[in-house]
Amino acid sequence: MKNILLIPALLLCAGSLAQGKDRPLFVRDSLFQTLSERWEIDPEHYLGNFRITPYKPTYIVLTRWTSDTNRQPASFNPDYVAESPLDLNATELRFQISFKTKIIRSFLLRNLDLWVAYTQKSHWQVYNAETSRPFRETNYEPELILNYGMRVPVLGFDLRMAGLSFTHQSNGRSLPLSRSWNRIIFHLAMERENWQVTLRPWIRIPDSDDENPLIEDYYGRMEGIVTRQLGNHLITLEGTHSLRFGPDNRGSLRLGWVFPIDGFLRGHIEVFEGYGETLIDYNHRQFTIGLGLSLVEWR
Template sequence: MRFLKYFVFIYLLTCSYALYAQGLFRKKDSIVTKSLSESWELDKKDKNGTFRLNSYKPFYVLPAQWTNRINEMPQSIGSEPAFDEPADLHSTEVKFQISFKTKLIQSFLFGKGDIWVGYTQTANWQVYNKQLSRPFRELNYEPELIINYPLDFNFLGFQAKMAGFAFNHQSNGRADPISRSWNRIIFHFAMEHNNFQIYLKPWIRLDRSADDDDNPEIEDYVGRAEATVIYRKNGHSLNLLLRNSLSFKDNHGSLQFNYMYPIRNNLRGHLQVFSGYGENLIDYNHYQTTVGIGISFVEW
């Protein structure tokens, strides 16, 4: 009953905020966009100048996310467990994500390329865990500098729309022994056709000494590339995110499925299912399956 009370309270709170946010973003200049050109200002008609705040990755709140295997003893590869005893964690927690981007430089490369800066933050919050004083189990911070160039040609029945690369840093801001971080150069290529969008993102992890690696072999678990497939119709959105280590031996990775359905205007219900490694950085080498339900404010 106590769990139910907190769940209902948080769900009503997020819904109330969402309805308030709808009043802010229901005008014509809403930050919610659909096409790749609208989202990344690729065509001349969609250019909006610099330092204008835009949505990036989905912005959502999941008041209930359940996992079949909570990570009570986080441990990096080749290291001892971070704690002497398993933490008394609950298998159900709150998860939320905020994400935005802004353009720093417009039309700098042959009059077409742009430079963006993006920021994404995700949180796993043990809000129902009174015994441990409701701590944030994990916070992940992900700033990145993105160089983007518009494209316009047919590719496998799709219209190629953009390509580029990003300097990406991701960390949890914690001290040893549960510090986790890595730096990458992420290449990207995106295309669309009718209601479909596809993003392909391989990456290279930047060199790091073995003595200063918080999460060794992270590429072998979280992966070396990801593909995102998005299908939208009548306000509904199906998003499939696949990550893979691209290794024939001990192949690892993850799959995340998101279903967003319309509630009112731009407010959507959100169902998220994840299975694999790297649901967050502290769990980079921890396999689990999670199911979360909540609401979304904006999407890709």
């Protein structure tokens, strides 16, 4: 747990030192950015190494309601089953921070860059005064990413980048609520005018002590992200799938709408249905609705 928490602190310190006093963190020139601007693909978008930039969305969902509160989390590993029901509210607050920094440009190949990234998502029972407003679940996700920039026409889109990452994700908890897994995630990302499409299939790295058996059959083996810009609004569809059919046809869908409030501050409304909203919920199906504020989105 302590080692995991050191990662974002080290990245922030390194990024702050490299950026200088005249450039703030998460510097952005426009409300929506191209893949080249986000990943420094074209020469005019190079920012240099060790500069902190956005990765996944950064937001706060002020109220998130679920149709089925997971009061007694149960992994398919019998050692990871909660002994008694937890006193949890159906409504809670959720926030996510996510950033990345390039550490090597032209790593082995001219257009191949090496990045490190960190994402943290927390579900906070802030409205649950009876149990002292605990954090229900926090997921920590450091990544090492290889990204290759390109421009290849594909089905009317420009394929702008491809690569892979080594990803560790865990909730930093002890038995019986501990959950973690490691993956190698491949990615392809393309864009056309106001559209962006990202595909992320993965391979799970086997664990000696599997805390979440069959997670691929519930959370999925692949993720797809589609964004559509409509003026100053952004519609996002995120989906995961097990890549299986019949009884193992599972996954999740998240539909989001981001709308302008002031400057780069935006309103955020989302609807989620399926499995794996958090690691502790990897085999728990639910429907959720959330309303909040967003600073950074997928583009």
